[in-house]
Amino acid sequence: MQSNYTVTGMTCGHCVASVREEVGAVAGVTDVAVDLASGRLTVTSDVPVDEAAVRAAVDEAGYSVEP
Secondary structure (H helix, E strand, O other): OEEEEEEEOOOOHHHHHHHHHHHHOOOOEEEEEEEOOOOEEEEEEOOOOOHHHHHHHHHHHOOEEOO
């Protein structure tokens, strides 16, 4: 399963790494891809992942998910 989000506030590779690390720790997530230029976050999982948990992980990294 894949879910896509748009993350705002990222400006560098460190930002991408922070988002990848936090979202990767969410239960059920098997892969995380982040594109700095577009802000696109793609979350891959074998089971449905709680969207609120993904949003909270992005927030924990210091960024926001567009509504």
